Amino acid sequence: MVRCTGFGLIVSPDRHNEVVEWPFAVQGINSTRFERIENLEYSSVIRGEENCVKTAYMIEEDIAIWMIGEVYNRESIWNTIIGEEKNSSDLDVDLLLNLIRLYGTTALRLVNGRFAAVIRFRDRLLLVTDHAGTIPLYFHISKNSIYVATEAKALILGGNLSPGLRKFEDRTFEQNMIETIFKGINRVPIGSIIEINLRTFEMKKEHHWRMPSERLVISEEKACHLLYETLDKAVEFQKGENDSVGVILSGGIDSSAITSLIAPKVTKLYTFSIGTESANEFEYAKLVADRYQTDHHEFLIREEEFLEKLPHVVWAAEVPHAEFIEYLTPVYITYQHARSFTNRILTGYGSDILFGGMLDPHMSIEELDNYIQRDVLSIDGSNEFTHTIGLVHGIWTTHPYWDREFLRITLQLDPRLKNLHGIEKYILRKSFESFLPQRNVWRKKIGVHQSTGTENAFTKWVNENIRGNEPLAVRKNKIIYNLLQTLYVEGANPDEININNSRVLINQ
Structure with a gap:
């Protein structure tokens, strides 16, 4: 079982003790880790089993890594690449650290897995998802701080970083592949590395995986x-x-x-x-x-x-x-x-x-x-x-x-x-x-x-409760949008929401 279920991180000149209160949907308890590296404070919360920090966080010289997930080709990487450099470890975060030391950012091209990671490497902060983005990674960059988490709610409700949802009609976030429905909250696209310069806080995107365009001719x-x-x-x-x-x-x-x-x-x-x-x-x-x-x-x-x-x-x-x-x-x-x-x-x-x-x-x-x-x-x-x-x-x-x-x-x-x-x-x-x-x-x-x-069941309920000339798909999307509004803007607990509540049906 993967012991770490999520994490969040604030990089800024000052320590942020409040990170321990960040909310997550996944099971686990919140543990904190604070590191000062050069002139920046790294305040992190790691969600999961008790004492799971060692499986999700590692620092060695100029490299620090926060990670959730698992590497599937771990054995071949250890045996083929790292084995001669260091004794084998069962920690994927250790494997990733050694790969980064050897290959730099191109190390991610070697990794087959289901993971998300934040890597401090020299004067850069790397935000990484696997080739299919199966573990989301959200982030927000301000003038002198960087916020990252595996769940958007940690940044929105814990960090107070989003002023609300984008308008229902505004679907531009679906085209640029970085913005989300939550104002001010971005995400790392699939198979990508968001590289942030720790001196200027400027950002750029790279790919460590791309969809192949060639085709095999076989029987x-x-x-x-x-x-x-x-x-x-x-x-x-x-x-x-x-x-x-x-x-x-x-x-x-x-x-x-x-x-x-x-x-x-x-x-x-x-x-x-x-x-x-x-x-x-x-x-x-x-x-x-x-x-x-x-x-x-x-x-x-x-x-x-x-x-x-x-x-x-x-x-x-x-x-x-x-x-x-x-x-x-x-x-x-x-x-x-x-x-x-x-x-x-x-x-x-x-x-x-x-x-x-x-x-x-x-x-x-x-x-x-x-x-x-x-x-x-x-x-x-x-x-x-x-x-x-x-x-x-x-x-x-x-x-x-x-x-x-x-x-x-x-x-x-x-x-x-x-x-x-x-x-x-x-x-x-x-x-x-x-x-x-x-x-x-x-x-x-x-x-x-x-x-x-x-x-x-959903179609029947929508047709009975949300009448109008709009297509069924639009009416369904509005229900989900209003649920997001109720949960993330109004701060409601999902256990307390009745689908028939007027807050979910507003503005239809």
Whole structure:
């Protein structure tokens, strides 16, 4: 289990003891660390288990690092690069420090993982997210101070750094990839380094990961082998040293493939399915659970529970998009029920983006390739993969389909193979044809928000309560926007918000 669940940092001429009070959605207790380096004070709060500071913070000579997450290719980096320089350590923050010393900022190009970090290196402060930005990192720069945190609420409610939300109609923050819905609060784009000069406080952006543009020309058979082997390695990496893990299992090809790969690698595998009386995938999930003899659990939820959890999901996800909140709500509830069984869960999330699973299988190859590239970039700022949704319940989540190496291979794959014969995600299905029940391999894709009843419940509620001529999607987004306003501007507690409260329905 990752012991550190979040952190915040203020860099300024003066010490800031109040950083210990910064709020986080994720589980844990706040610990503080104060360092004076040259002429600046580094006041930090580290969220997580008691005594977790040593796993999240390290300083050695002119390098200091604050980090949350894990490095998946740790062993190969230690053995191949650092092993001759220093005895092996099980701390990823130590690994990152040694890489920075050897490679400077280009060290991040070597790292495959799920992490966010702040690195003081010489006269620079580096703000870093992994290749897919799966752990958000927010920041604010003033005249003589820098504020950073893994959750925007720490800066907004703890640091009093945002005067409110941008206007609902102002979507410019979605184009520049740095600004957020919160005024004055920025975020580090996916696969990027925000470099801040500690003398002038000037900022510039660099990339340590870019989406590949070239494509592989290989046969269907070789493509299947390559996908299977690369995903299997990603699952092995993301299992970590755990002998007991969980998988969210819908019975679709994405989660079923992950289940088939992880089952032989652990002594205890839990699988979890969620649904309502009117919409669920229990039948298909059970086929895979029975085949791999998992400890399977079905969670039957009232449709009203999805609405009741909306404020909590918005509080954790910190985004204004109803589309993503609808995806994340059933996942949030699943983690809530699964926490009594395991503290690490692998998901099948993100496969649809890479294989065009939600696109028209009959579109042209050119359209498909362009749409997939667009959809990959669209995750920037969506917080679809955010760690907070799981760590609110004490669960560390991983997403093998967005492992850096698997992501590279999948994006380079001939797009023709992804929708061959008019079958969406054809090559992924073909890769696991021999390892899963045929009903699971070839069943048509259904989104988690649809298969669990979340979308229907939210749509019904919006149509009954928010009348008008605006499109349904706009009305849904306004509800999420007003929830953000209630939580982050008015300072309400998500436990105290009733979705039918007038504060959520204002200005409709």
